[in-house]
Amino acid sequence: MAEDADKHDAGEQRPAEDEQPNGALPEAKPAAYFEGESMTRRRAFSVAAQGVGGVAGAAIMLPALGFALAPVFDEQDENWVGVGRLGDFTPDTYKSRVITIVPEIGEAGKTTVYVRRGNPDLNTQNEQQLSNDPDSELRESADEVIAISTRCVHLGCPVRYVNAAENFICPCHGGVYDFQGAVTGGPPVRPLDRFQTRVVAGQVEIGPRFSLTNSFSPVRARDPGEFTGGIWNVLYPPRPSTPPAP
Amino acid sequence: MSVPDRLLPAPLRRPAKPGEGNGTDPIERAKEAPVDLVGWVDERTGATGMLTGALYRKVPKGTNWLYTLGSATLFAFIVQAVTGVFLAMYYTPSPTEAYESIQHLTNDVFLGEFVRGMHKWGATVMIIAIFLHMARTFIFGAYKYPRELNWVIGVVLLVLTLVMGFTGYLLPFDQRSFWATVVGVNINGTGPIIGPYLSDFLRAGPEFGGSTLQRFYSIHMLLIPGALIALIGAHLYLVTKLGTVAPPWLRGETKPRSLREEKI
Numbered sequence: 001m002a003e004d005a006d007k008h009d010a011g012e013q014r015p016a017e018d019e020q021p022n023g024a025l026p027e028a029k030p031a032a033y034f035e036g037e038s039m040t041r042r043r044a045f046s047v048a049a050q051g052v053g054g055v056a057g058a059a060i061m062l063p064a065l066g067f068a069l070a071p072v073f074d075e076q077d078e079n080w081v082g083v084g085r086l087g088d089f090t091p092d093t094y095k096s097r098v099i100t101i102v103p104e105i106g107e108a109g110k111t112t113v114y115v116r117r118g119n120p121d122l123n124t125q126n127e128q129q130l131s132n133d134p135d136s137e138l139r140e141s142a143d144e145v146i147a148i149s150t151r152c153v154h155l156g157c158p159v160r161y162v163n164a165a166e167n168f169i170c171p172c173h174g175g176v177y178d179f180q181g182a183v184t185g186g187p188p189v190r191p192l193d194r195f196q197t198r199v200v201a202g203q204v205e206i207g208p209r210f211s212l213t214n215s216f217s218p219v220r221a222r223d224p225g226e227f228t229g230g231i232w233n234v235l236y237p238p239r240p241s242t243p244p245a246p
Numbered sequence: 247m248s249v250p251d252r253l254l255p256a257p258l259r260r261p262a263k264p265g266e267g268n269g270t271d272p273i274e275r276a277k278e279a280p281v282d283l284v285g286w287v288d289e290r291t292g293a294t295g296m297l298t299g300a301l302y303r304k305v306p307k308g309t310n311w312l313y314t315l316g317s318a319t320l321f322a323f324i325v326q327a328v329t330g331v332f333l334a335m336y337y338t339p340s341p342t343e344a345y346e347s348i349q350h351l352t353n354d355v356f357l358g359e360f361v362r363g364m365h366k367w368g369a370t371v372m373i374i375a376i377f378l379h380m381a382r383t384f385i386f387g388a389y390k391y392p393r394e395l396n397w398v399i400g401v402v403l404l405v406l407t408l409v410m411g412f413t414g415y416l417l418p419f420d421q422r423s424f425w426a427t428v429v430g431v432n433i434n435g436t437g438p439i440i441g442p443y444l445s446d447f448l449r450a451g452p453e454f455g456g457s458t459l460q461r462f463y464s465i466h467m468l469l470i471p472g473a474l475i476a477l478i479g480a481h482l483y484l485v486t487k488l489g490t491v492a493p494p495w496l497r498g499e500t501k502p503r504s505l506r507e508e509k510i
Contacts, residue, residue: 071450071457072443102455105341108424109455155429172429221452223445225436235438239452 091119218245306492322372344419
């Protein structure tokens, strides 16, 4: 009891220099304040604690994010698979071949490819377009092999080649492509993608996928649903690691 | 002539004086044990006060069954969480084994079809309940000041629930779920500039590959549920803090009257 009273009294007696001229109470100072400091001890510790906490948080979050995003920048192996002898394929119709594009995941990693020889007869049909664009993939020569990807460029469903109509038809949203893969109906935004091909010792081999613009100039592979050509090549950037178009 | 208390029926017994007799009997003390336990926890947590504030809060006149749609959504979420935990005990998120593990879970495991059915249909129930809850909030004007933030949190919860639906749809790994996911990921990819990177992130690469399924599984069972639970907590906190809103057909009457009373 007596101690309490002493403390109370001590608190009441303020040093005279703290008193304001108008008799108001002195301005409250934080604990451990000393004259002339630019930053209070409390504030310094608070900033330091938040800074250390932020660094610790970033040290956990940034590697975790990089870990999750890494596959976007993964270099893909350029892998060539044989699909048969050159003589197996004709210029007039497609033969379907199943290749594995993602190994070790079973059925989900396989895709169908439609393969045929180049057909120079089609060049006369496309004469007008070919005169405008000399680099067009529309120009076909007898010694090349064309491999059409069955991934619909609308949203990625598998298209099917219908021999009687000489059309590729997508079952999901009704996309239709002609014999060379140009869009003739439905929602697809560009011609069907193709695979690079080469003939090694009489064996046809299929390599990386590439995309086409509507005038059939090759560009690096894009995902389905992405426009190609002109400004679209910038708005839909290709994956950093995709192999260049032929 | 006094009859010993033990021989009398309980109502006729003289009540014990404080500090004497009462509570010293072992049977009586055993009866008190549950109350004591609750009291012990409550003394150290203050849970009763918090729960009373949350559960016995005042609700406006006209509160009706439509106000239970949010709780219905919460209940659907709890069902999804519980059944999901048990489904995860049998599921294998591997492209070559997922389909078989689902077949095994559905056809061989005791009550497997039932638990999977609850999870599958519960997902649809949750989406329907969310939209009804959202419609009720919108039509009753319950999104207005000061409840805008709770509306925003609710919209985020809706989006997260749709992401749950999208990522969960792949897990059975049959033809339907595979191609639906291919289409869904490619729709994500059609956004300019970031679209291609977003679909690459979802697929974990340029093609639907070995870790796509595991990525979807991890998002479905760890990432989004964590965010959902945190945001549901915030949503409920704001509901208890701000209270609910009377239906619009009653608000017109009650508001001026209460204002008049306050003036007097």
